[in-house]
Amino acid sequence: MKKKRNRQIIYCIFLAVLILMGLFLKKKSDRIQAVNSQNAVSEQAEEKSELEQEEELPPRVALTFDDGPHRIYTKNLLDGLRERGVKATFFVVGENIPGNEDLIRQMEADGHLIGNHTYNHADISKLSDEENCRELQKTSDLVKEITGHGTAYVRPPFGNWKDTMDCRVTMISVKWTIDTLDWKSKNVTEIIGKVMQQISDHDIILMHDYYETSVEAALQIVDRLQQEGYEFVTVEDLILE
Numbered sequence: 001m002k003k004k005r006n007r008q009i010i011y012c013i014f015l016a017v018l019i020l021m022g023l024f025l026k027k028k029s030d031r032i033q034a035v036n037s038q039n040a041v042s043e044q045a046e047e048k049s050e051l052e053q054e055e056e057l058p059p060r061v062a063l064t065f066d067d068g069p070h071r072i073y074t075k076n077l078l079d080g081l082r083e084r085g086v087k088a089t090f091f092v093v094g095e096n097i098p099g100n101e102d103l104i105r106q107m108e109a110d111g112h113l114i115g116n117h118t119y120n121h122a123d124i125s126k127l128s129d130e131e132n133c134r135e136l137q138k139t140s141d142l143v144k145e146i147t148g149h150g151t152a153y154v155r156p157p158f159g160n161w162k163d164t165m166d167c168r169v170t171m172i173s174v175k176w177t178i179d180t181l182d183w184k185s186k187n188v189t190e191i192i193g194k195v196m197q198q199i200s201d202h203d204i205i206l207m208h209d210y211y212e213t214s215v216e217a218a219l220q221i222v223d224r225l226q227q228e229g230y231e232f233v234t235v236e237d238l239i240l241e
């Protein structure tokens, strides 16, 4: 009789333990589920904010001008860019600098990037490495005298660079993605058309601040692309992004 009662007590205790364990496990799994769903929500929010950030970034392009500075046209261009709050890159020819130091100073003051286009508009593919180094160094030194620092970027005239030059100079050679052929057409509508048909994010536009038509076209291109939400940055900002 006593034995039977003991067995009943043990059975009751066993049942109670089972019920308690069941309750404990349920509570734990509820907690895990709650944490998991919270994580999923915050991951979704993170993904969403990253996407939103990407969508918010405006397309960026770089306007580049070779062959200057020109006493009249470069001055008009610099004033127009200043009015519009636009930064560009000027690959200057060293022999055009004397007498135009004020223009180099204005480029520097307005946050434009001053690059190197050799001293005599030299075809780098046709000269020795020593001659090329002299061409680049002379222009860099002239810029340094005015601004306090030399040139870190070079646009080789005619787009002709030599790979052997990479080990001779520390300057970075910069080409382009849109050639406006502004020097050839000297036609404002044609120059604007070439850019507007091809433009997309991260393009580098090649122009020359040595012609009246190029400057007029450049400022109209700025107005139109700014309306479309484009941002103008220097070549350095575009490359280092």
Ligand SMILES: [Zn+2]
Binding pocket: 066, 067, 117, 121, 157, 158
């Ligand atoms: Zn050139």
